[in-house]
Amino acid sequence: MLTLLHTSPVHVPVFDALRDQDHPGLELRHVVLPELLERARRDGAAAVAPDVRRALRQAVADGARAVLVTCSTLGGVAESGAGGDDAGVPVLRVDRPMAAAAVALGPRVVVLATLGSTLGPTCALVEDEAVRAGRPVAVRTHVPDGAWSAFAAGDTARCARLVADVADGIGDADVIVLAQASMAPAEQLVTTSVPVLSSPRRGLAAGAGAALRR
Template sequence: MQKVAVIHTSPVSLNELKALFAELLPEVEMINIIDDSLLEEVKRNNGITPGIIGRMCLYGQAAQSMGVDLILNQCSSVGESADLVKQTVTCPLLKIDEPMAEEAVRLGNRIGVIATVGSTMKPSCNLIRTKAEQAGKAVEIKEYLVAGALDILMKEKNQEKHNELVLKEIKKAEQECDVIVLAQGSMTVMLPYLEGISKPVLTSPRRAVERVKQMLAQQA
């Protein structure tokens, strides 16, 4: 049986990813490593720290010691530390937002990035720029930060208010961009509200698990 370790910085996407694995990869063992101090630390420092890098590398080594076939990094905010983890393990590592970033570059030149926590914005935009450079394409990235909305969702448990704030920015981006990226996995709660949006709106979890399936099939 193939194994995938998922490194989480909060439990917010755990159930959704479990459901996606059950749907798309029922024969694969999913191992979850959750350290919710990572997200708080990256938010406090508005970016990754030596401590975050150290713990992420430790979790990468732990995953490898379990004999996993692939590591999935669940959190965009620590994506740049995952790039360093990749250099310390022999198994493949996929960042959850990589397939989404690649698709955004394919779909448009003006890319709107919507985030609900400031620490996610820079690594998400940097990833899109990297994917655009790899594709030999010039893109314009517009940032839409819905400050505080993640805490409204996770701490206040007020999904309605979160959705209202995010939808306002989606509608603004719809007027200004070719394609819209919802930078965090937690933003899949917006999917039921996107029917009337005329531009593509991309989320990361399903795209990432579909890519994991492809990568595991290549290993088999």
Template sequence: MATLGLVHNSPVLAPIFNEIAARVIPDVRILHFVDESTIKNTIAAGHLQKATMRQVIRLVGSTFDAGCDIALVTCSSIGRAVDMAAELYDQPVLRVDRPMAEKAVATGRRIGVIATLPTTLQPTADLIWRVAAEEGKDVEIVEHVCDGAFAAVMAGDGATHDRIVGEALTGAMAGMDVIVLAQASMARVVAALPPGAVAAPVLASPELGIERVRDILQARPR
């Protein structure tokens, strides 16, 4: 049985990924590795620091020390460190947002990127630019930060978070060919909106990230 190591910056992500993994890769063992310092220190600094990069690389190494066959890092804010880790280990090291960026570039030219934190928005937009350049695609990216939403959810006010994000999806993101959610936690807002409220397809990273794990594992020699 293959083992997947999931590296999170918050324990609240574990059940989200457990549910998806149970559907998409039910025969894969899941181990969770949680370190809140990676996102909290990045938010405090306003950017990804070298110390945090080293910590992410150590966390990825911990998954392989624990016997994992593949590592998936579920935070977009630390994506640069994940790319570095991928260069250092022989086993696959995946960014959860890479499949989402690829699908966005394949779906349309005018791409909306929405986040509740600037530290998550920029790495996601940068990744989409990079994927578009690799594939020779001309895209336009419209970025939007949902001011106040992150503070609300951190204070336990999920309803205010969902209202702010929902208003952005139906307002600031109008006219997009495709909308990318920079944070996995925002997906529930889309599901709660009335049918047709958002005209463009909305992409979230968890499902696409787990599907990429499935594809890699299926392609391995038996």
């Protein structure tokens, strides 16, 4: 079983659909803890590390063979001391495979996020993958105006449109990274010739692989 740790219920049907398309038969368990993102935004991701650790240990107690963290703000916390080897099973962040793919496409990486709190963790992740690959990287960031407000209000279509409009205005980049899993619908709306990457499909593939290897 692969457990997915979310901070929004909107991700549940998205990952279920991807599972049905790409990994039929894979057992998923969804844990949704929106309060963790709210506190991380207010107090910093490190402040919720004990709660992330508890959530990971509970997932293992409930039978998880691997845990995939779909919140970009909490991904680094889960991978490091709050989770990682302490959990006893692989703990993966959904955006790491996307970051690796981005680095392979070129050094000029633009990170788009609907939340400013996501920019730091995602930029650090891209830079980490660049070091691993031995490639240079220069990361720029942008937060589309109004996108988070639209998402928080339940207007995911408007959120995706606002993100896509910003992406379409970026020309001097080798790749555009959509930092949060919730931004994935914008990938289908962009018209730019610059590659635009989202995390859910790549992240779920990595999580499935980790769960099935155990």
